[in-house]
Amino acid sequence: MTSVTTGALSTAGEQGRDSSGGELPLMLTPTEPGTDWRSCIEDIRQLVDRHLYRVGGLLLRDFDFSGEEDFEAFARAFGHDLLSYDYASTPRTRLSKGVYTSTEYPAHQVIPLHNEQSYTLQWPMKIWFHSIRVAESGGETPIADSREVYRRLDAGLRTRFADRGLMYVRNYGNGLDLPWQQAFNTEERSAVERFCRANQIVFEWKPDGELRTRQRCQAVAAHPVTREPVWFNQAHLFHLSNLAPQVRETLVSVVGEAEVPRNVYYGDGAPIEETALDEIRGVFDGCQVVFPWRVGDVMMLDNMLVAHGRSTYRGERKVIVAMAEPCPQPE
Structure with missing residues (x-):
């Protein structure tokens, strides 16, 4: 492991088990443990500017972060308003404006x-994680370089997905997934409809008052700064094959495939081959980098360049999240 010291800070690649990511994440530590991050924020910003697009993610360790408000202030220090978790796909709790569990x-x-919200056409470019309580065991946040995932996938598979795109289908509520009120952060149907029209989401109110949406999205994207191609979608996560076989079989037998909470197809509505999804999962597994959290750690990722996940765990765990900088819209 090599390190470079700049002023009051030191950088080094964090090497974890199952690591195939080279320097990812680049670890940034103060030369004096317990240093208040505010005292060297300019140096931190310079290192982020220098390394984030190259490496994709930085891990700040041994700084003095004192809870949720401090974390929020740190994320805001990079010059963008924090984003709300709109069009949500998973349950979270809002802790403050722009900070969530x-x-x-x-x-x-x-x-x-x-990659966060890659099932949409409007995603955050930056995402931060802050470890407040470390699990008794497990609970890591694995990460993987999206450029490397793209490179390792079969070229024919990449082309097929890039050309055809993806269609995400969601059925909200009925005790199976998030109710539409939670997913869209509103109780008003008219607000949901405005959001859907603005984001090219086809919506349908069903007779029982529940909602179904369809949205055609990218499978591959070019980073707006580096111009590198990245694998950027959630096909392997949304698809029915992500469920355990028995759970999948029971769910389909009870509600039918058209009514499952979420599924994904090629952009023209054709089914995606499960062999392709298995290959995608295998490549992600081969690219993942896993490191143990420590209390007080903060990880900053370029959301297009680096994917993240979560390992199983025992005991109490608390990691909070903030997002910023909406992706640039094509002209």
């Missing part, structure tokens, strides 16, 4: 690697 899935459930 990480996904509140049961501890035994793995969250596959993914």
Whole structure:
């Protein structure tokens, strides 16, 4: 492991188990542990400017972060308003304006690697994670370089997905997934309809008052700054094959495939081959970098360049999240 010292800060690649990411994440530590991050924020910003697009993610360790308000102030220090978790796909709790709990899935459930809100046409470019309480075991946040995922996938598969795009289908509520009121942060149907029209989402109110949406999105994207191609979608996460076989079989037998909470197809509505999705999952597994959280750690990712997930865990765990900088819209 090599390190470079700049002023009051030192950088080094964090090497974790199952690591195939080179320097990812680049670890940034103060030369004096416990240093208040505010005292060296200019140096931190310079290192972020220098390394984030190259590496994709930085891990700040051994700084003095004193809870949620401090974390919010740090995320805001990079010059963008924090984003609300609109058009949500997982349960979270809002802690303050722009700060949320990480996904509140049961501890035994793995969250596959993914890029935040890549199932939409409007995603955050930056995302921060702050470790407040470390689990007794497990609970890591695996990450993977989206450029490397793209490079390792079969060229024919990449072309097929890029050319055809994806269509995400969601059925809200009925005790199976988020109610539409929670997903859209509103009780007003008219607000949902405005949001859907503005974001090219086809919507349908069903006879029972529940909502179904369809949205055609990218499978591959070019980073607006580096121009590098990245694998940027959640097909392997949204697809029915992500469920355990018995759960999937039971769900389909009870409600039918058209009514499952979420699924994904090629952009023209054709089914995606499960062999392709298995290949995608295998490549993500081969690219993942896993490191143990420490209390007080803050990780900053370029959301297009690096995917993240969550390992299973035991004991109490608390990681909070902030997002910023909406992706540039094509002209």
